[in-house]
Amino acid sequence: MYNIAMVSDFFYPNMGGVEGHLYQLSLMLTQRGHKVIIITHSYGNRTGVRYLTNGLKVYYVPHMVIYSEATLPTIYGFFPIFRNIILRERINIVHGHQAFSSLCHEAILHARTMGMRVCFTDHSLFGFADASSILMNKVLKFTLSDIDHVICVSNTSKENTVLRAALTPQMVSVIPNAVVASQFKPDPSAQDKNFITIVVASRLVYRKGMDLLVAVIPRICKTEPKVRFIIGGDGPKRIDLEQMREKNLLHDRVEFLGSVMHHEVHSVLTKGHIFLNTSLTEAFCIGMVEAACCGLLVVSTKVGGVPEVLPRHMIIFSKPEEEDLVNAVLKAIKMIRLKEAVPTKFHDEIKEMYSWSNVAERTEKVYDKIWKLKTPPLMERLRRYYGCGIWAGKIFCIVMAVDYLFWRFLEWLFPTDEIDIAPAFPYQKYRKMFQMADEDDENS
Amino acid sequence: MGTQFTFTSTSVMSNLDPTITSVKKSQFYFKILADNARVYTIVSDQSFFGFLDLIYVFAFAAIAGLTNRTPISYGMCITLLIIWLWTKFNIVKQESILSIRDIGIQVETVYINGRTVSRFIERSKISDIIINEGITMLQVKFYMAIIVEGQDRMVVVFQHLLPKYSILIQVYRGTRSIIFNESEESVENTEGFQSI
Numbered sequence: 124m125y126n127i128a129m130v131s132d133f134f135y136p137n138m139g140g141v142e143g144h145l146y147q148l149s150l151m152l153t154q155r156g157h158k159v160i161i162i163t164h165s166y167g168n169r170t171g172v173r174y175l176t177n178g179l180k181v182y183y184v185p186h187m188v189i190y191s192e193a194t195l196p197t198i199y200g201f202f203p204i205f206r207n208i209i210l211r212e213r214i215n216i217v218h219g220h221q222a223f224s225s226l227c228h229e230a231i232l233h234a235r236t237m238g239m240r241v242c243f244t245d246h247s248l249f250g251f252a253d254a255s256s257i258l259m260n261k262v263l264k265f266t267l268s269d270i271d272h273v274i275c276v277s278n279t280s281k282e283n284t285v286l287r288a289a290l291t292p293q294m295v296s297v298i299p300n301a302v303v304a305s306q307f308k309p310d311p312s313a314q315d316k317n318f319i320t321i322v323v324a325s326r327l328v329y330r331k332g333m334d335l336l337v338a339v340i341p342r343i344c345k346t347e348p349k350v351r352f353i354i355g356g357d358g359p360k361r362i363d364l365e366q367m368r369e370k371n372l373l374h375d376r377v378e379f380l381g382s383v384m385h386h387e388v389h390s391v392l393t394k395g396h397i398f399l400n401t402s403l404t405e406a407f408c409i410g411m412v413e414a415a416c417c418g419l420l421v422v423s424t425k426v427g428g429v430p431e432v433l434p435r436h437m438i439i440f441s442k443p444e445e446e447d448l449v450n451a452v453l454k455a456i457k458m459i460r461l462k463e464a465v466p467t468k469f470h471d472e473i474k475e476m477y478s479w480s481n482v483a484e485r486t487e488k489v490y491d492k493i494w495k496l497k498t499p500p501l502m503e504r505l506r507r508y509y510g511c512g513i514w515a516g517k518i519f520c521i522v523m524a525v526d527y528l529f530w531r532f533l534e535w536l537f538p539t540d541e542i543d544i545a546p547a548f549p550y551q552k553y554r555k556m557f558q559m560a561d562e563d564d565e566n567s
Numbered sequence: 568m569g570t571q572f573t574f575t576s577t578s579v580m581s582n583l584d585p586t587i588t589s590v591k592k593s594q595f596y597f598k599i600l601a602d603n604a605r606v607y608t609i610v611s612d613q614s615f616f617g618f619l620d621l622i623y624v625f626a627f628a629a630i631a632g633l634t635n636r637t638p639i640s641y642g643m644c645i646t647l648l649i650i651w652l653w654t655k656f657n658i659v660k661q662e663s664i665l666s667i668r669d670i671g672i673q674v675e676t677v678y679i680n681g682r683t684v685s686r687f688i689e690r691s692k693i694s695d696i697i698i699n700e701g702i703t704m705l706q707v708k709f710y711m712a713i714i715v716e717g718q719d720r721m722v723v724v725f726q727h728l729l730p731k732y733s734i735l736i737q738v739y740r741g742t743r744s745i746i747f748n749e750s751e752e753s754v755e756n757t758e759g760f761q762s763i
Binding site: 170172185200207208537541542543 | 700702703704707731733
């Protein structure tokens with residue numbers, strides 16, 4: 124049994140694919156007998172140590188957020204508190220999530236310095252040409268130069284990560300996301316009988332293809348008078364969508380829900396017949412799985428890892444182009460009308476295909492694999508970093524050497540034997556107590 | 568007469584700021600005053616002069632010796648002196664918690680200059696006594712706190728000397744046994760998770 128620290132900038136109360144993945148995976152690993160804690164940055168007043176359902180312990184570390192819930196990269200500023208948490212919780216595996224998270228990159232560097240087993244899960248696809256991608260890829264190359272294993276959420280994501288970080292493919296595993304099927308049951312009574320409802324649920328940003336959506340909606344509404352749209356989510360592109368609604372006088376047919384809480388997603392999805400995903404780049408898209416699970420026919424752009432997510436009878440693909448997307452949506456509308464597709468039957472199939480217990484089991488195998496590996500000595504680590512580029516390699520070596528010296532300083536300043544060991548949450552006792560309570564409810 | 572026990576432990580001093588912490592030696596005492604009262608005391612072994620004072624001396628000497636005799640340099644010297652004196656007189660020498668059955672709890676802090684700050688919380692206002700984890704920029708520390716009814720802020724026990732968890736758990740068990748009439752064995756079985 125392992126003591127695992129999941130580290131990422133993205134966690135509850137923020138909601139999204141990474142956050143959901145972290146929470147569900149941690150819960151399942153706890154059920155399998157491992158000790159799991161989560162380290163993230165503070166969200167407003169939510170600072171300090173919190174316990175979530177089933178005794179999942181979360182450390183909300185006071186850290187400055189710079190953009191989109193990602194923290195300011197300080198390289199060494201996070202080390203003292205990170206070391207303290209790792210020692211007091213007796214952690215032996217550090218698992219970082221998401222390439223955009225500077226907290227994750229720092230944790231991997233520091234954990235390696237402390238001689239721990241480290242793995243990383245990449246949840247996104249990146250380009251190679253634009254400035255931000257070049258910078259991000261260099262940071263990723265630095266982080267992944269000295270790592271035990273990498274997990275990706277799709278085969279496309281794996282190819283992308285292998286290319287970006289120049290990794291050997293054997294070091295990278297593919298473990299997809301999953302869905303809690305019991306939370307996404309179809310409800311045909313919630314659907315409008317007079318209209319075919321198309322649901323869009325995503326962040327309203329450029330990457331999610333909102334410009335494409337702006338072009339597509341008026342054309343579909345013009346062709347099909349008995350079609351309406353429900354758009355859930357918020358973001359900078361909402362203004363463009365609202366302008367499109369104003370311009371085309373579609374107030375009665377395009378509804379904006381704004382930001383949707385995670386527990387409300389099910390009630391939004393069940394109102395629809397078709398789920399539309401217009402992403403320009405996507406590693407996995409858990410929203411599509413949730414929609415299919417709720418009994419919606421999915422129409423999506425054929426990008427990134429999307430083709431790997433659902434079986435062919437559940438999804439209609441299109442190119443990320445206006446004309447092709449309109450045709451794909453019209454085809455889906457026709458299929459719903461003629462009952463060529465029966466999406467309400469999708470739920471049982473999805474339940475068999477995607478489960479968090481399976482994800483946890485596969486992740487556990489990765490942990491077993493990295494546990495057998497030897498921790499590389501200091502010189503080997505320096506050699507790995509040195510190979511990261513003519514100038515970058517030397518900078519990375521300096522960063523790593525300073526990190527090592529800082530660790531030694533912390534060992535002197537805050538000796539290990541003076542750090543209190545945190546008592547383990549009595550998970551089995553907690554579970555037994557709830558089982559007894561459930562039995563009492565059934566008896567009464 | 569009450570029974571007295573003495574322990575030596577390491578605790579963390581926090582004088583100015585929760586992010587500035589230095590490890591100091593401290594003594595832990597507890598007295599059982601008959602059956603219905605207990606007093607737990609942490610005494611710091613921190614001396615009046617320490618390693619940080621050398622830095623102050625160097626800074627003072629640098630300003631006094633290397634700068635011209637101007638009002639600014641005099642002002643800087645006086646400011647340094649005031650800060651140094653302020654930190655010295657805010658060194659906590661001793662912290663204690665006295666719990667008396669059916670009456671309440673008195674939390675007391677004694678500073679190095681002899682100044683004493685006490686706070687009494689009557690039994691009817693004590694909602695709960697907890698051990699929690701506090702997070703700073705450098706460390707995660709256990710602390711014991713009293714939740715007072717009608718107040719949004721907890722009263723932290725041993726706020727400045729922050730003893731180790733092993734000491735806190737003893738104080739926690741003893742205090743709960745007095746205030747809430749719990750047997751120490753039942754408190755002991757909770758493993759720090761009171762609700763379970």
